[in-house]
């Protein structure tokens with residue numbers, strides 16, 4: 001990590017560049033050009049430019065012509081597609097870290113323990129019954145966005161469709177012509193009705209997607225291992241399906257998945273904290289399974305995708321033969337994730353025609369002689385300079401947000417650093433973020449718990 005002087009230097013340059021920038025409101029009818037090091041993510045483009053107009057990327061690369069009258073924002077940072085989170089359970093992220101003293105066999109195991117009931121399940125139900133689910137969702141989306149995420153799954157759906165993060169499994173707002181994305185499915189509780197619905201989505205045109213928890217448990221747990229054959233018997237080993245967790249999957253299972261076009265969503269931190277082990281991703285890679293990376297939830301996983309990228313990178317380097325490059329990991333959080341759910345023509349790359357979901361991250365790798373992929377897998381929440389969703393400046397450093405949004409964003413603190421958030425794109429919620437925090441804090445206090453911080457800050 002750089003020292004604070006370097007960080008401050010970078011932000012001052014960015015701020016100075018922005019002070020001359022004209023105001024634009026939301027999805028910029030005036031073209032907006034952002035310059036910096038592009039991670040497209042297929043390649044790194046030094047001194048690149050991304051041109052945005054009407055909520056979309058109109059050009060990206062080293063030779064972009066900046067039209068007359070465009071707003072130009074010059075940064076020293078890395079510009080990458082917004083991170084895509086295909087595995088989360090958002091409303092649970094209001095809880096602080098849960099550190100179980102024992103490792104478990106599988107998810108059905110820990111969900112039956114009193115420690116889970118008292119600390120998690122009962123308080124969660126209590127908050128939902130008080131009508132706070134949309135507040136929980138809002139807090140979790142801000143947490144995700146502060147970790148560089150622009151697309152999420154696993155929210156509460158209606159009536160919490162607020163338009164802040166892009167909710168892929170409910171209303172991705174990517175235009176027509178998309179198949180449905182089904183999430184929140186567990187094999188042992190999947191009814192025949194669920195199977196029929198999933199098959200119709202997977203056989204539809206355009207094809208939809210199914211994200212399903214499979215074989216979540218230790219590699220030695222028989223019931224977790226059995227789930228693979230159960231899913232296979234129900235006809236769900238097919239393209240458009242992605243398995244989540246897969247800790248108990250064998251190399252043979254991964255080979256069958258690759259053959260059938262089934263993807264894989266890896267959540268290493270939560271796996272290791274709950275089960276003491278994670279999926280055999282070296283086997284998945286060797287079999288050429290398309291893989292994404294996602295945090296699961298913040299109580300036992302990461303606060304968001306930047307932190308999960310960091311965890312995955314460190315885990316990778318501790319392996320006798322690291323299966324991944326830093327580039328592989330960045331692809332898993334962007335373009336691979338988009339293609340697993342069939343939205344690769346809309347999000348996940350800095351490509352013309354894509355919606356303008358992007359992040360600007362401080363380039364901390366420079367001082368370590370590392371490339372931009374490394375900077376992304378080692379960025380902390382403090383390093384997030386700007387998050388744009390659909391061309392709307394939603395979160396970032398205060399000066400950049402003031403200039404970019406043209407609105408009065410709210411201030412919040414992440415790891416002691418002041419950041420700004422704009423709720424301009426929300427459809428329903430009219431409360432301030434402070435009000436959301438205080439209602440959650442009060443309700444959690446009544447059930448003997450505290451509101452989790454937005455980020456762990458190096459704990």
Ligand SMILES: [Zn+2]
Nearest residue numbers: 087089213296
């Ligand atoms: Zn999960």
